[in-house]
Amino acid sequence: MGGGSDAGRRPTVNVFGAGIAGLTVAHELAERGFVVRVVEQDTCLDRHGRRRIAMGGVARTQYAIARQARPGGAEGPWSARFCRSDVDGMSAVAEARDLRLVPIHVPFARGSHAAPGGEARADVEGRVRALLAYLRGKDVDFRLEITGYADAHDDAPPPGPGLRPLTNPEEHRELCVERAEAARALIAAAAGGAACTIAASGQGERAPRRSDGAAPDHNRWAVVEVCFTVLPGEHGFRFFPSYYNHVFDTMRRIPLLDEDGNESGRTVYDNVVPTPNQGIVSGGLSPLIMPRSPPGSDHERAERLAALRTMGYTAADLTQLMLRVLRYMCTSAGRRAQEMERISWWEYLEGYDPATGARLYHYSERFERDAKTQSRVLASFDAVWGDARTCGNTYVQLFYNWVRTLPKVDGTLSGPTSEAWLDPWRAYLERRLGVQFILGGLERLELEGGEIVPHGFLIRLATGERAEGDDLTARERELIEALRSADYHVVATDACSAEAVTEPLRRAGVAAGVPRDLGGFTTKVRPPPPEEGEGAPRPAAGAGHAFGVTAWDRFQTMSGLQFFFTQELKINNGYVYYSQAPWGLTSINSAQFWRRRPTLERDGFVSLLSIDLCDWNTRAREGAAAGRTAAECGPVGIAEQVFAQIVAEMRPAGAAAEAPIYDPPAPAWFYLDELLEFDERGVFTRARVPYLVPIKADFQSRPGPPPWDPTPRVVSPPPAKAPEAALWQAPHGGYLVHWGKLVFAGVYLKTFTRMSTMEAANESGRHAVNAILDHLRLVKAPAMGAAAGAPGAPATSGVPGGAPAPAPGGGYPGAAPQAARHMRSEVFYRSTPAGDYCAIWDMEHWELPEFALAKQYDAWCLERGLPHPWDLLGIERIPSLVSKLAHSAGAPAGAGPAGADGASLDALLEGTLRMAYPWGGADAVLEMLRGIRKAVEEGSKLA
Ligand SMILES: Cc1cc2nc3c(=O)[nH]c(=O)nc-3n(C[C@H](O)[C@H](O)[C@H](O)COP(=O)(O)OP(=O)(O)OC[C@H]3O[C@@H](n4cnc5c(N)ncnc54)[C@H](O)[C@@H]3O)c2cc1C
Incomplete structure (x- = not known):
């Protein structure tokens, strides 16, 4: 977009990474008319077990298939409860279909709900036994779901004197249920007490394919399907304190659609439900429940x-x-x-x-x-x-x-994160704003002839393999070309990946701005403050605990762990802090806040205790893991110890260790974050996405310049010094545009929120967009900026998109001191010819x-x-x-x-x-x- 021949063309932007930062960038730019492509390298399972492009980064739900609940396992009773997001289990459904084991059709005579006898019965029994034998080999928890069907037009009893066709809806439904029940009795007898849950219901009409593949001529069936227990695991639970202005602002702009795809009048913001209380448990004292209002x-x-x-x-x-x-x-x-x-x-x-x-x-x-x-x-x-x-x-x-009194006290979502937030977000971005999601990754950034070029790869969802070389289809070639030639590239990955993809620039000695600051940011361990400097190389993954090497290491391990119960369990209607648990635990009983409460029959569990495990370096005091840190245990040992610490923390004052009054039911399953890596012996090696924590004297080491607040009447100090060639910064300051097209977003950059949260990720995405808006109007399409009399002359430094001189004094004419704005209300929007600046809330x-x-x-x-x-x-x-x-x-x-x-x-x-x-x-x-x-x-x- 050179401001000349292609003036009027909508600017194109690639966003690498579909985490909260990347999705925010896509949302803000697409609403301002940009053509946006989001490139994400990860896939995950949806709640039906289908593989899809991952949305939401670490914040997404990690669906996992539950294993068969067994009383014991090789490593003791807990090993059988460990579930992972694993396609093998999920693909068992597809395999069973390929093997023609499901669905099983139980035929009924016209108007009748008597289960078949004779050969038809023997056939159903044989198929049920074959199916159960197959499922037992899969080690997954399953239920058989039986649905009875009837045909409104053709299912009447044989015509005869006094008999009418089946036109009454009540009668129709009743017949469906009766058929399902009859089939259930038949199947239960055939299963001979095999460990499976059999649920039956009636559904009206359906035209199932028969087992021989032929289309049916009527609906006189009960149909048996296999249904696996899919657990909604999470990287960690989602906490939304009331001060999340950026995230809430975005959520208010994501409509929730009803079942027919129409707007329901509600938005994702309505899915954040208040958690009225906070519990504090401190070993040996009665738990304390404090209201949050x-x-x-x-x-x-x-x-x-x-x-x-x-x-x-x-x-x-x-x-x-x-x-x-x-x-x-x-x-x-x-x-x-x-x-x-x-x-x-x-x-x-x-x-x-x-x-x-x-x-x-x-x-x-x-x-x-x-x-x-x-x-x-x-x-x-x-x-x-x-x-x-x-x-x-x-x-x-x-x-x-x-x-x-605030509109929301601390909140949580009314369902698993992907269902309550990320799926509606993707639907809005894709269907309403035309954002394109591409499965692929950014491998490296290189400077070629003064132009920054992203080198990446595409992945085929069906096979999980990279599309490369001669094998590329014409469409894939076109896509790769389009990805290279966009007007802007936004790197919205995690810090480790951002450091890796910018490495070629440092190696070539051309790195500036964020790419230069990223050198060693994740791969070195900083010296103890107040000492400053590069620090020592971080131990490689697999050579022990790669993150959280010291207490002042800016990258620690923090992780989520969920326990799923087949009985009701509720500790509190809010977050609970276990202040003395050695492994730093916080919990919430998430499912109590869900709009669609889980049921045993449909979901396989009824309650869920979601834990954040925050301390991977302190030694456990009791139990099998006594004397060991979480980093020294495998998944089973971690879960067992976390559960034991929660029970121990709930002990009343003075009670003996072996006499806990708190006696929760044993979880049927647990799920541990799939971003944690363990070696073949089950020993923890590293967290794929470590957690950036605030360390004193470290904030200024975060890559890039400070953030900028566009709210009118706020005076932002001008940049301390003019940016170097190859970097562009708006006269008022803010995020950098590198080589005229490269911008970064993510929690590891400087934000007003400072803490590594979804709020910071969202805020940082907004700063990246504001930098693009400024660059577009002042450099790429200067006619735009001049028309609006925007601050700062677009004087460039000679390189494409180079730096304009900072405006004297920065800020805006007539700007009042920032302290004049100490009110908690909406910010004022500020328009630019390239679109409104994204609203920013500086929490101070x-x-x-x-x-x-x-x-x-x-x-x-x-x-x-x-x-x-x-x-x-x-x-x-x-x-x-x-x-x-x-x-x-x-x-x-x-x-x-x-x-x-x-x-x-x-x-x-x-x-x-x-x-x-x-x-x-x-x-x-x-x-x-x-x-x-x-x-x-x-x-x-x-x-
Ligand atoms: C246990 C735990 C609990 C937490 N709980 C909360 C909470 O309750 N509330 C809260 O506000 N915050 C919470 N956080 C923090 C918050 O979830 C994260 O800080 C935030 O979601 C990070 O968002 P992001 O977009 O910056 O990065 P990410 O989520 O890491 O997203 C980066 C994306 O980029 C993709 N990517 C990486 N490399 C490439 C590449 N080369 N090419 C293409 N794509 C790539 C990744 O696959 C990923 O999808 C928690 C964090 C942890 C660890």
Whole structure:
């Protein structure tokens, strides 16, 4: 698209990778009129066991076929419960059809529901036995489904005096069911007690092929089919906290269609259902259930704090924690960048001063232990190494649920991820927006004559083989050519793959921007912070635990594990954190939230416990795996130990290890993430997609420049320096366009969300699209940009799509300070001639508006080299002192602030705060501080 002869042609874009980032790019661009092709290299099974192109990356559902539930196996009772996504089991259905073992037709006489006798009966019995013998060899769990049919026109009893044709729908249905039941009795007798579940139902008319292949002349049958138990496994469960603005915005634009393919008026956003409670289980204490919505009254707030006291925390712990969070909320983005990114969350809680090395605040042993493990069970990182800005931003957003009523509290999906979200997404992209999905992969990127060229391959779905060489069909050749010549290429793969495909550019010495930053990003282990540098080569897969090599390794292993039950099981109606489980566990009983609850007859299971296993380096304390880490166990050992840890964590205080009161039913099956690799001995080798965790002083090592927020009235700082030749960046900053056509998207790039989540993947996809929109209007089709008077002259640096000079000062004329936008509402859309910018929510702008002035003032102090206003005046010390006074000198726990002393300290606090915030804003802070103190004191009375 050169802006000349082909002006008016819709720009074409290849997106490599159909994860959340890639699908977001496709969605946003296709809605803006681009021609989009998504190239994805993985396949997976759908819920009917058919192989298809994988959609959703690690977030997709991994369907697996259940094995035959047997009491024991070679490795003990758990080995028989392990299921994998494996075509062999699924293809058994097709094979049985090829062998003409199914369907089995049980014939009935006209108008009758009496099972056949004589030869016909012997024939059915023989076929049933042959089918069961075949299935037993397959080791898969199966049910026989029998459906009775009747023919409305031709199935009346033989005409005779007083007999009418079968025109009444009730009679018709009844006859179908009776035939199914009769066939069931026949088959049960033929099976002679074989382990199979036989379900029967009536269905009306159908014209089945007869076993000899001939078309039937009537519908007087009961038809027997084999149905396997397909388990909806997942990489890990899907958690949607209320602050997921990007993901929710996308979901609101994906229509849900009814059974006839018409819009139902609902969108995927309606499939995110609230999980009202959160459970915390801490070995030896009663499980604590906390609502995720704000307390309805002061008393309820106090009750919640009292409940937290039962976890063994002191009033001082809670006061200090809330003070630290409050101070964080009064801290400007600039100071967070400068001071918080380089220290850990735990160091922040301790009031660590990097200049002096001093620690200011102390907590009880119990609190310290839980505070350090909480982030581990939340998202696999260590609070001692995880950076304070990423953790602080996330905790502030999670805390929001407790102070504001939001449209959704934490949510989960109303079905397996693929059914509730990804399938409707693909349908919308493909059918409505014309996005083309191609099974194939990107192998490498090369620079050829100054042009960036993707080299890839196509895969044939039917065989799973690559289409290459002379064997290529004309259509495949055309496709490969089209993939090379698109206007833009977006690499939306995981970080490991992104590093691998950009390797030729580094080897050729031409890498710049993201390809250069990716060198060693996944293949080296960074040195311990604050040390910086390249780090040591990562151990190869198979040579031990390849990721999570050290506690400060930015890539850890995190994985999902699901237990499926044939009995009802519900621990809580929300997420449960097992804060002391050695392997860092979180769970949710997903199936309770599903719109279509599983049933034994249809699905083979009724409940499901979905676990995230977040710590692969800590040793188990009890059981067969005692002394071993998850990384040192095989799949069966992992499942057995995880289940044992959950049961042990639920033990009541003081109970002996061998006396758990929590006695869940044994799972019939478990499913372990297929992206985990084990060697032939069953020993874990590596996670194919490791999990990127925040490590202090590491955020800036993420590839590429910082993200850009297009919301009007937000001033984004201009890029620090003009980008090099071969790179293009919009004058206001944002993601890079490499060699005029290559852009990257994915969780491993810099985002405002920071944490590796679907929200970050979606956000990053939006930044990639915004960069393309800017590049298109300013460089590829400059007439577009000029027409709209867009900011920044399209002066290029000589290479195709080269860099324009940054606009002086960046930002937009008349832009107001960013703090003016501290409201939680929709962002304003901003149009460009190439299409609206994708909306971006910088989560630091979406915190409590009450503290906007305090943050602004802190920014002012920072600019002048002054400390945080709280530190300058020792504000945090005063409320701690008030609390201390209330509980000191023999005062009974829970007594209010000690009379005159309390009142004078309170006055001191007020005076100091007014001094600290001369521009205003002190009242909001004061109110929150008093609220905290009151709640803690009231809570202490109730505790
Ligand atoms: C156990 C676990 C639980 C989690 N739970 C949550 C949660 O509850 N909530 C949440 O928000 N986040 C959660 N996450 C994180 C979240 O799922 C991921 O961060 C996010 O989905 C990543 O999306 P992505 O598009 O960047 O990458 P990916 O999902 O990795 O997608 C990349 C895609 O690119 C394809 N690809 C790779 N290489 C190539 C190539 N060369 N050519 C073509 N295609 C290629 C891959 O096959 C894949 O489909 C969890 C993560 C884990 C590990």
